[in-house]
Amino acid sequence: MRVLVTGAAGMIGRKLVARFxxxxxxxxxxxxxxDLHDIVPPVSPEIPGVEVSAFxxxxxxxxxxxxxxxxxxxxxxxxxxxxxxxxxxxxxLGYRVNLDGTRALFDALRVAPGVxxxxxxxxxxxxxxxxxxxxxDEFHPTPLTSxxxxxxxxELLLADYTRxxxxxxxxxxxxxxxxxxxxxxxxxxxxxxxxxxEPLAGKEAVLPVPKSVLHTHASPRSAVxxxxxxxxxxxxxxxxxxxxxxxxxxxxxxEQIESLRRIAGDHVAALIREESNxxxxxxxxxxxxxxxxxxxxxxxxxxxxxxxxxxRAHIEDEAAAASPRQRVERLLQx
Amino acid sequence: MRVLVTGAAGMIGRKLVARFxxxxxxxxxxxxxxDLHDIVPPVSPEIPGVEVSAFxxxxxxxxxxxxxxxxxxxxxxxxxxxxxxxxxxxxxLGYRVNLDGTRALFDALRVAPGVxxxxxxxxxxxxxxxxxxxxxDEFHPTPLTSxxxxxxxxELLLADYTRxxxxxxxxxxxxxxxxxxxxxxxxxxxxxxxxxxEPLAGKEAVLPVPKSVLHTHASPRSAVxxxxxxxxxxxxxxxxxxxxxxxxxxxxxxEQIESLRRIAGDHVAALIREESNxxxxxxxxxxxxxxxxxxxxxxxxxxxxxxxxxxRAHIEDEAAAASPRQRVERLLQx
Numbered sequence: 001m002r003v004l005v006t007g008a009a010g011m012i013g014r015k016l017v018a019r020f021x022x023x024x025x026x027x028x029x030x031x032x033x034x035d036l037h038d039i040v041p042p043v044s045p046e047i048p049g050v051e052v053s054a055f056x057x058x059x060x061x062x063x064x065x066x067x068x069x070x071x072x073x074x075x076x077x078x079x080x081x082x083x084x085x086x087x088x089x090x091x092x093l094g095y096r097v098n099l100d101g102t103r104a105l106f107d108a109l110r111v112a113p114g115v116x117x118x119x120x121x122x123x124x125x126x127x128x129x130x131x132x133x134x135x136x137d138e139f140h141p142t143p144l145t146s147x148x149x150x151x152x153x154x155e156l157l158l159a160d161y162t163r164x165x166x167x168x169x170x171x172x173x174x175x176x177x178x179x180x181x182x183x184x185x186x187x188x189x190x191x192x193x194x195x196x197x198e199p200l201a202g203k204e205a206v207l208p209v210p211k212s213v214l215h216t217h218a219s220p221r222s223a224v225x226x227x228x229x230x231x232x233x234x235x236x237x238x239x240x241x242x243x244x245x246x247x248x249x250x251x252x253x254x255e256q257i258e259s260l261r262r263i264a265g266d267h268v269a270a271l272i273r274e275e276s277n278x279x280x281x282x283x284x285x286x287x288x289x290x291x292x293x294x295x296x297x298x299x300x301x302x303x304x305x306x307x308x309x310x311x312r313a314h315i316e317d318e319a320a321a322a323s324p325r326q327r328v329e330r331l332l333q334x
Numbered sequence: 335m336r337v338l339v340t341g342a343a344g345m346i347g348r349k350l351v352a353r354f355x356x357x358x359x360x361x362x363x364x365x366x367x368x369d370l371h372d373i374v375p376p377v378s379p380e381i382p383g384v385e386v387s388a389f390x391x392x393x394x395x396x397x398x399x400x401x402x403x404x405x406x407x408x409x410x411x412x413x414x415x416x417x418x419x420x421x422x423x424x425x426x427l428g429y430r431v432n433l434d435g436t437r438a439l440f441d442a443l444r445v446a447p448g449v450x451x452x453x454x455x456x457x458x459x460x461x462x463x464x465x466x467x468x469x470x471d472e473f474h475p476t477p478l479t480s481x482x483x484x485x486x487x488x489e490l491l492l493a494d495y496t497r498x499x500x501x502x503x504x505x506x507x508x509x510x511x512x513x514x515x516x517x518x519x520x521x522x523x524x525x526x527x528x529x530x531x532e533p534l535a536g537k538e539a540v541l542p543v544p545k546s547v548l549h550t551h552a553s554p555r556s557a558v559x560x561x562x563x564x565x566x567x568x569x570x571x572x573x574x575x576x577x578x579x580x581x582x583x584x585x586x587x588x589e590q591i592e593s594l595r596r597i598a599g600d601h602v603a604a605l606i607r608e609e610s611n612x613x614x615x616x617x618x619x620x621x622x623x624x625x626x627x628x629x630x631x632x633x634x635x636x637x638x639x640x641x642x643x644x645x646r647a648h649i650e651d652e653a654a655a656a657s658p659r660q661r662v663e664r665l666l667q668x
Contacts, residue, residue: 091498128574140474142493142575149494153487159476160483164425240462241476 001029002072006059006105007079008036011180012121014043015224016077021045026075027232035071038080059101065108075231076118076167078105084125085187087147098150106157110166118158119230120171122243124216126152129286136292137245144286155243162235162242170230171243172301175291178217179314181321188283192217195253196260196311199271200318208277211254214289218248218303219313226301233299247293247303249310259307263315335363336406340393340439341413342370345514346455348377349558350411355379360409361566369405372414393435399442409565410452410501412439418459419521421481432484440491444500452492453564454505456577458550460486463620470626471579478620489577496569496576504564505577506635509625512551513648515655522617526551529587530594530645533605534652542611545588548623552582552637553647560635567633581627581637583644593641597649 003026007013017036024031024047036042037055044054057064059080080101087094102120109116125148126141143149158169180193184205191208192215198205218226226246238244251259261269293301304310337360341347351370358365358381367385370376371393378388391398393414414435421428436454443450459482460475477483492503514527518539525542526549532539552560560580572578585593595603627635638644 138474140472143490144497144574146494146498149490153490156477156483156487156490160480163478164480240478 001026001031001074002033002035003031003075003077004035004037004068004071004073005042005077005079006037006068007081007121008042008054009038009040010079011182012174012177012220012223012227013038013077013079015220016079016227017043017045019224019228020050021047024050026228033071035068035073037068058097060096060104065101065104066112069105069108069112072112072114073116074114076105076109076116077121077227077231078102078118079121079227081121081151082147083187084123084145084147087150088145091146094146094150098147099153102150102154103157106161106167110161110164115165115168117231117235118162118167118169119227120154120158120169120243121227122151122155122171122173123148124173124175124245124288124291126155126173127288129288131288134290134292135245135288137295159240159242163240168235169242170233170235170238172226172230172296173243173245174223174226175216175218175246175248175303177220177223178310179219181220181314181318188280189287191280192253192256195256195272196314199260199268200264200311200315202271204271204273207253207257207272207274208280209253209284210276210281211252211257211274213253213284214250215253215284215287216248216250216289216291217307217310218246219310220317221313222246222248222303226303229301237299241295244296244299244301245291245293246296246301248291249304249307250290251307256307259311263308263311335360335365335408336367336369337365337409337411338369338371338402338405338407339376339411339413340371340402341415341455342376342388343372343374344413345516346508346511346554346557346561347372347411347413349554350413350561351377351379353558353562354384355381358384360562367405369402369407371402392431394430394438399435399438400446403439403442403446406446406448407450408448410439410443410450411455411561411565412436412452413455413561415455415485416481417521418457418479418481421484422479425480428480428484432481433487436484436488437491440495440501444495444498449499449502451565451569452496452501452503453561454488454492454503454577455561456485456489456505456507457482458507458509458579458622458625460489460507461622463622465622468624468626469579469622471629493574493576497574502569503576504567504569504572506560506564506630507577507579508557508560509550509552509580509582509637511554511557512644513553515554515648515652522614523621525614526587526590529590529606530648533594533602534598534645534649536605538605538607541587541591541606541608542614543587543618544610544615545586545591545608547587547618548584549587549618549621550582550584550623550625551641551644552580553644554651555647556580556582556637560637563635571633575629578630578633578635579625579627580630580635582625583638583641584624585641590641593645597642597645 128144462478
C-alpha cells in the first residue's frame with residue numbers, strides 16, 4: 001500500500017515516519033511506498049522494501065495537492081498545519097495553510113479515483129470555555145482561537161467529504177502532547193512539557209501557572225498509536241460522526257511534578273521554579289481540562305493510564321534517540 | 335445608517351425589505367440607505383427618506399463583496415445562500431456560494447474600516463441525528479448535509495472574525511419557516527407548509543409522513559423579528575458564543591392539522607390527503623425535533639407560543655399581500 005504523510009517534518013510526523021521505518025505495516029498490510037510532504041525537507045529514512053519519496057512545498061499552492069494525490073495513496077495522514085500561536089499572530093497564513101491547504105487536499109482526493117482512508121490530526125483546541133467538569137463527546141465545539149476554528153472547519157469538511165463518498169475520513173482530536181522532545185517554545189502550553197523534560201536533562205524549568213491547573217495529556221507514543229489505529233479502524237463502526245476526541249491522562253500540574261519526583265527524585269523535581277506569568281495563566285484558564293472520550297475508548301483508542309507512564313515513555317524515547325556522546329554527557333550530569 | 339442585505343430576493347429577504355419599507359429603523363436609528371444584493375434582481379421598493387440601491391451578481395466573484403462593502407454598511411444581513419436540496423445536488427455550487435461567498439463577504443469586511451454588525455442566517459441543519467429529546471444549546475453540531483456543513487462553517491468564520499474584531503457578528507439558526515408563501519417546492523420540508531397553505535387556498539395537499547412527526551416551526555414574521563432583533567442586540571450580552579439557536583413552536587404534524595381545523599374548519603382540513611413517501615420519511619427521521627433555545631430566549635428572541643398563531647399570521651399576511659382580484663377569487667372559493 002502507498003501512504004502519504006503531510007506535515008512529515010513536524011514532531012508527530014517524524015515519530016510516525018519512525019514507526020513506519022520500524023514496522024512498515026498498517027493493519028497487517030505492508031507499506032510499499034511512503035510519500036512524505038512538508039514545507040521544509042522531511043527526514044526520509046531508508047526502509048527496506050519501501051520506496052520513500054520526499055516532497056517539499058505549499059499544499060495550498062495550485063496543483064500541489066493534485067500531484068501528490070495522483071500517486072494514488074491508499075492511506076493519507078494529514079498532519080500539516082500552522083500551530084496555534086502562529087495561526088493567531090498571522091491570520092492569513094493560518095487560514096491559507098490550515099483551511100485552504102486542507103480543502104485543496106480533500107478536493108484533490110475528491111476528483112481522484114479511489115476512496116483512501118484519510119486520518120486528520122485535529123485538536124482539543126476546537127473546544128472553548130466555559131466547560132463542564134468533564135467534556136462529553138456531545139459537547140459543542142466553540143473554538144476561541146483561529147487555530148481551533150480552522151481545525152474544526154477541517155473536521156467538518158472531512159465529515160461531509162466522507163458522507164459524500166469522496167474520502168474515508170477519521171479525524172482525531174489530540175490532547176496536549178507531553179512530553180514534547182526538543183527545546184521550550186513560545187506556545188503557551190510549552191511549560192507542560194518543559195517542567196518534565198528540562199529537569200530530566202539537568203536544567204531548570206519555569207512553572208508559570210498554579211499547581212492546581214488540571215489538563216489532559218498523551219505521550220508522543222500515544223499520538224502515533226492513535227494515528228495508526230485511526231488508519232486501521234473499521235469505518236462502519238465509527239458511523240457518520242467521524243471526528244473523535246482522543247483519551248488522555250487528566251492530571252494537575254502538581255500531580256505531574258509528584259510523578260517526576262517519584263521517578264527521578266527530589267533533586268530533579270527541585271529544578272522547577274515557580275514564577276507566575278499572568279499572560280500564560282489567562283490563556284490556560286480558557287483551556288479544556290478533562291474529556292470523557294467515551295466513543296474513542298469504545299473504538300479501541302488507548303492512552304496512558306497514569307502520568308508516570310508518560311514520564312517513563314519520554315525517558316526511554318530520549319535515551320533511544322540520544323547519540324553515544326549525548327548519553328555520556330547525560331550520565332556525567334547525574 | 336446604511337444597511338446591506340444579501341439574498342434580498344429570497345423569501346426572507348423580501349419580507350425583511352418589506353419590514354424596512356414599513357419601518358425604516360433598526361434599534362431606534364433611522365435607515366438612510368438600503369443596499370440590496372442578490373444573484374437575481376431583488377424587489378427594491380421606494381421608501382421615503384431612504385436611498386434604495388439594487389445590486390445583481392455573484393458574491394463569491396472577484397471584487398463583488400469588496401464593492402458592496404466599500405459603500406460602508408453599518409449593518410449587514412447576510413441571507414444569501416444555496417438552499418439545502420440544491421447544495422446537496424450541486425456540490426461545487428453549494429460550497430462556492432455558501433462557503434466562498436460568505437468568506438469573501440467577511441474578508442471584505444475585515445479589511446474595510448469600521449466593524450459593522452453582521453447578522454448571519456444559519457439553520458438548524460447544522461445539527462444531525464441522533465438527537466436527545468430536547469436539543470440543548472451545548473449540543474454538538476454534526477451536520478448530515480453539505481448545506482448544514484456550509485452553514486456551520488459560516489458560523490465558525492463569523493465567530494472567529496468577531497473575536498478578532500473584524501466584524502460584530504450574530505448568527506441565528508432558524509427553525510423551519512412555516513407557513514412559507516408561494517407554491518410547493520421540491521424541498522423535503524415543503525409539506526410542513528403545504529398542508530396549511532394549500533387547503534387554506536382551497537387546494538388539496540399531500541401529507542407524506544406519519545402524523546406523529548414532531549418538528550419546530552416559526553413564522554416568516556418571526557424570522558424577520560429574529561433578524562431585526564439580532565441587529566439591535568447588545569453584543570456584550572451575547573459573549574463569545576455568537577451563534578444562537580432560535581426558539582420556535584414544537585408540534586406534531588397531527589397538531590398542525592388540528593390547528594388548521596380549529597381555525598378554518600373540517601372541510602379545509604379534509605383537503606389533506608395522506609400518501610406516505612418513503613424517501614421523504616427517511617429524510618425527515620434524521621431531522622431535529624425540539625430545541626431548548628434557552629440562550630436565545632434569555633436574549634429576548636421571541637417566537638410564537640402556539641401553532642394557531644402561525645396559521646393566523648399566514649392568513650393575515652396572505653390577505654395583505656393579495657391583489658384585489660386575488661382577494662375576490664379567494665372569497666369566491668369559500
